[in-house]
Amino acid sequence: MKQGLRKVSEQRSNVFYQNLKISRLGKSGRLEEAIKVFTLMDQKNTVTYNSMISAYAKNGRINDARHLFDQMTNRNLVSWNSMLAGYLHNDKVEEAHDLFDKMPKRDPFSWTLMISCYMRTGKLDRARALFDLLPDKTDTACWNAMIAGYAKKCRFAEAKSLLNEMPGKNLVSWNSILTGYTQNGEMVLGSQFFEEMPERDLVSWNLMVAGFVDVGALDSAWEYFQRIPNPNVVSWVTMLCGFARIGRLVEARRLFDEMPCRNIVSWNAMIAAYVQSLQIDEAASLFMQMPERDSVSWTTIINGYVRVGKLDKARKYLDEMPYKNIGAQTAMICGYVQNNRMEEASKIFHRMGTRDIVCWNTMIAGYTQCGRMNEAANLFYKMVEKDIVSWNTMIVGYAQAGQMDKALKIFKEMSERNVVSWNSLITGFVQNGLYFDALKSFVLMGQEGKKPDQLTFSCGLSACANLAALQVGKQLHHLAFKVGYSNNLFVSNALITMYAKCGRILDAKAVFKGIDLADVVTWNSLIAGYALNGCGKEAVKLFEEMVSERVSPDEVTFIGVLTACSHVGLVEQGLELFKCMVHVHNIEPLAEHYACVIDLLGRAGRVDEAFEMVRGMKVKAHAGIWSALLWACQLHQKPELGEIASEKLLELQPDRSSNHVLLSNMHAEVGRWDDVEKIRGFMKESGAQKQPGCSWIEIQNEVHAFVSNDPMLRTTDGICSTSKTLTAQIKNTGQKFDIQAQLLESL
DNA sequence: CTAGGGTTAG
Numbered sequence: 001m002k003q004g005l006r007k008v009s010e011q012r013s014n015v016f017y018q019n020l021k022i023s024r025l026g027k028s029g030r031l032e033e034a035i036k037v038f039t040l041m042d043q044k045n046t047v048t049y050n051s052m053i054s055a056y057a058k059n060g061r062i063n064d065a066r067h068l069f070d071q072m073t074n075r076n077l078v079s080w081n082s083m084l085a086g087y088l089h090n091d092k093v094e095e096a097h098d099l100f101d102k103m104p105k106r107d108p109f110s111w112t113l114m115i116s117c118y119m120r121t122g123k124l125d126r127a128r129a130l131f132d133l134l135p136d137k138t139d140t141a142c143w144n145a146m147i148a149g150y151a152k153k154c155r156f157a158e159a160k161s162l163l164n165e166m167p168g169k170n171l172v173s174w175n176s177i178l179t180g181y182t183q184n185g186e187m188v189l190g191s192q193f194f195e196e197m198p199e200r201d202l203v204s205w206n207l208m209v210a211g212f213v214d215v216g217a218l219d220s221a222w223e224y225f226q227r228i229p230n231p232n233v234v235s236w237v238t239m240l241c242g243f244a245r246i247g248r249l250v251e252a253r254r255l256f257d258e259m260p261c262r263n264i265v266s267w268n269a270m271i272a273a274y275v276q277s278l279q280i281d282e283a284a285s286l287f288m289q290m291p292e293r294d295s296v297s298w299t300t301i302i303n304g305y306v307r308v309g310k311l312d313k314a315r316k317y318l319d320e321m322p323y324k325n326i327g328a329q330t331a332m333i334c335g336y337v338q339n340n341r342m343e344e345a346s347k348i349f350h351r352m353g354t355r356d357i358v359c360w361n362t363m364i365a366g367y368t369q370c371g372r373m374n375e376a377a378n379l380f381y382k383m384v385e386k387d388i389v390s391w392n393t394m395i396v397g398y399a400q401a402g403q404m405d406k407a408l409k410i411f412k413e414m415s416e417r418n419v420v421s422w423n424s425l426i427t428g429f430v431q432n433g434l435y436f437d438a439l440k441s442f443v444l445m446g447q448e449g450k451k452p453d454q455l456t457f458s459c460g461l462s463a464c465a466n467l468a469a470l471q472v473g474k475q476l477h478h479l480a481f482k483v484g485y486s487n488n489l490f491v492s493n494a495l496i497t498m499y500a501k502c503g504r505i506l507d508a509k510a511v512f513k514g515i516d517l518a519d520v521v522t523w524n525s526l527i528a529g530y531a532l533n534g535c536g537k538e539a540v541k542l543f544e545e546m547v548s549e550r551v552s553p554d555e556v557t558f559i560g561v562l563t564a565c566s567h568v569g570l571v572e573q574g575l576e577l578f579k580c581m582v583h584v585h586n587i588e589p590l591a592e593h594y595a596c597v598i599d600l601l602g603r604a605g606r607v608d609e610a611f612e613m614v615r616g617m618k619v620k621a622h623a624g625i626w627s628a629l630l631w632a633c634q635l636h637q638k639p640e641l642g643e644i645a646s647e648k649l650l651e652l653q654p655d656r657s658s659n660h661v662l663l664s665n666m667h668a669e670v671g672r673w674d675d676v677e678k679i680r681g682f683m684k685e686s687g688a689q690k691q692p693g694c695s696w697i698e699i700q701n702e703v704h705a706f707v708s709n710d711p712m713l714r715t716t717d718g719i720c721s722t723s724k725t726l727t728a729q730i731k732n733t734g735q736k737f738d739i740q741a742q743l744l745e746s747l
Numbered sequence: 748c749t750a751g752g753g754t755t756a757g
Binding site: 015016017019020021022023024046047048049050052053054076078080081082083084085086108109110111114115116140141142145146149151170171172173174175176178179201202203206209210233238240263264265266267268269272275294295296297299303327 | 750
C-alpha cells in the first residue's frame with residue numbers, strides 16, 4: 001500500500017518533470033527532442049498534451065498541433081487557449097476565429113489571444129469590434145494588446161486614447177506605445193514620449209537603444225546606452241549588434257569583452273557579427289570557446305561556412321550537430337544549391353524529419369537554377385503549403401528554361417500575385433523575345449493595382465528597345481518620372497539603351513548626363529549605344545573617359561567599344577583596345593571579343609591576320625566568327641580561305657540558308673559557277689530555307705508587328721520598304737499595341 | 748509544468 005502510493009507520487013513527479021522538459025525544449029526550438037520525450041512517456045496528462053501542442057505550434061508545425069488537439073480526450077481551457085495561441089503565432093486568423101467560436105468557455109486569455117491575432121494580421125477593426133464585446137474589462141493584458149496593436153501600425157491617436165481610458169495602466173502599456181515609435185523609426189516622437197513617461201524600466205531603455213540602432217543612429221544609441229542605470233544582457237547585446245551591423249566589429253568585440261553578464265545569446269550575437277562580415281575564423285574560434293552551444297550557435301557557424309564557400313567544413317559541423325534543426329539543414333542545402341551540388345542537397349532534404357516552406361523553396365530554386373524543371377515541378381506539386389515565393393520561383397524557372405507557356409500557366413493559377421510575380425513574368429517575356437507580351441503584362445499589372453517598381457520599368461524599357469518602339473518607350477519614361485523612378489540607376493541604364501536602340505543617341509546621351517552616380521552598366525549602355533548608331537569615335541572617347549574616371553571596364557564594355565571600332569573601320573585603335581583589355585585590364589577574351597576583332601580585320605582586308613587570330617584563340621570559334629570571316633573572304637575575294645570558313649560554318653549551322661547564300665555569292669563573284677550550282681543543289685536537298693524574318697515598326701504611337709515571310713510583300717532585303725506594303729502587312733498580322741491611354745489610366 | 752500584453756541573438 002505504502003509502496004503503491006510512493007509509486008504514484010514518483011510517477012506524478014516524473015510526469016511533471018517531463019512536461020517541463022517538453023515545454024522548455026519547445027520554447028528553445030528543439031522540437032525533435034521534445035517529440036522524443038513526448039513519445040517515450042508512458043504516462044501523459046492534459047498538461048503533457050498542452051505542452052506538446054505549444055511546442056509544435058512554436059516551431060511552425062501548426063497542423064501537427066491541431067492533430068494532437070483533436071486527439072485529446074480531456075481538453076481543459078488551457079488546451080483551447082494553447083491551440084488558439086498556436087494559430088496566433090502562425091498567423092492563421094480564420095482558423096483562430098473558428099476555434100474561438102467553438103470554445104466551450106472563454107477567459108481573459110482567450111480574448112486577448114484572439115485580439116492579438118487580429119492585430120498581428122492587420123485586422124484592426126475586427127480586433128476593436130471584439131474588444132468592444134469583451135464582457136470583463138478589468139484585465140490589463142487585453143487593453144495592452146489593443147494599445148500595442150494600434151501603436152505597431154502607427155495608429156498613435158487610437159493607442160493613446162485607449163491608454164487614457166484604461167484603468168490601472170502599467171509599464172507594459174507605456175512601453176507598448178513606445179514600441180510603436182521605436183519599431184517604426186519614429187525616433188523623434190519616440191524620444192519625446194520616452195521623456196514624458198511616468199516611469200521607465202529596462203525594456204523602455206532597451207527599446208530606445210534598439211530604435212536608434214535600427215535607423216542607423218549609432219551615436220544616439222550609444223548615448224542612451226550609457227545613460228541606462230543598470231544595463232542588462234539585452235542592452236549590451238542590442239548595442240553590440242548595432243556596431244556589428246554597420247561593420248564596426250572592433251567596437252562590437254570590445255562590448256562583448258566588457259559586458260559583465262554574458263549569456264549564450266551574447267556569444268551567438270558576437271559569432272553572428274563575425275559571420276556577417278565573413279570573418280569565419282574569428283567566428284569559429286568563439287564557437288569553440290563558448291561554454292555551451294544551442295541550435296542558434298550551430299546554425300550560425302554552419303551558415304558562416306556556407307557563406308564563405310567552405311562547404312565541407314559546414315558539412316562537418318552539421319554532422320557533429322547533436323539535434324539538427326531545420327535552419328541548419330536548410331543552410332547546408334542552400335550551400336549545395338549555390339554550388340550546383342544538387343544530389344547532396346537532395347540527400348539532406350530527404351533525410352530531414354521536418355521541413356518548412358523555406359526549405360522546400362530552396363530545393364525548388366536549386367533545381368530551377370540548373371534548368372532541371374521536371375524535378376522542380378515534382379517538388380512544387382508535392383508541396384502541401386506553398387507560399388508566394390514557391391510560385392514565383394517556378395515562374396522564373398520556366399522563363400529561364402524558355403517555357404513561357406508553362407510560366408504563364410503557373411502565373412495564372414496563383415491566387416494572389418505580388419510585384420515579384422509580375423516582374424518574373426515580364427522579365428521572362430523579355431528574355432524570350434516576346435516583347436509584345438512583356439508590354440501587355442506591364443499594362444495588365446497596373447490594371448490589377450500593382451505598382452511597377454524599378455525592375456518592371458527597366459524590363460518594359462528593354463522590351464521597347466528591342467521593338468525599337470520609341471513612342472512607347474517615351475511613355476514609359478514619362479511614367480517612371482511620374483512615379484519617381486526616373487532617377488533610379490536601373491531605370492536610367494535601361495533608358496539609355498532604349499533611346500540608343502531607337503536611334504535617339506542624343507536622348508540617350510542626355511539621360512547619361514543626368515546620372516549622378518554611374519555604374520559600369522551605365523557606361524556600357526552608352527558605349528554600346530554609340531556603337532549601334534555608328535558613332536565609333538564617340539564610343540572610343542567615352543571609353544577613355546570611363547577609364548579616366550576610374551570605372552573598371554568589364555567584358556561587356558569591350559564588346560561595345562570593339563564593335564564600335566569595327567563598324568567604322570578604326571582598325572588600329574580596335575587592335576590596341578583588344579591588347580589593352582587582355583594586358584591592362586586582365587580580361588580573358590570571350591568568343592564575342594574575338595568576333596569583333598576578326599570582323600575588324602576582315603573588313604579591312606586583313607583576312608590572313610584574321611585567320612591567324614582564329615587559330616590562336618583559347619575559346620572555340622562560334623558561328624558568328626566564321627560568318628564574319630566568310631563575309632570578309634567574299635568582300636576581298638579570297639575563295640580558298642572562304643571555303644574553309646564556309647565548311648566550318650555549315651558544320652555549325654547546316655540549316656541556315658544565309659550561309660549557303662553567302663558561299664554561293666562568293667563563288668559567283670569570282671566566276672566559279674559550278675560551285676554555285678553545287679551549293680544551290682545542296683540547299684534544295686537539305687531543305688534549308690530562308691528563315692522568316694520578323695520585325696517591328698512603330699507608326700503614330702502604335703507598335704506593329706510584321707513578318708517578312710510573305711514573298712509578295714518582301715523586298716530584296718526582307719524589309720518592307722513602302723508604306724503601302726506596310727499597311728497591307730499590318731492587316732495581315734493584325735497585331736497592334738497602344739500603351740499610352742491604358743497606362744496613364746491605370747496608375 | 749501548459750495559454751495572453753512591452754525588449755535582445757539566429
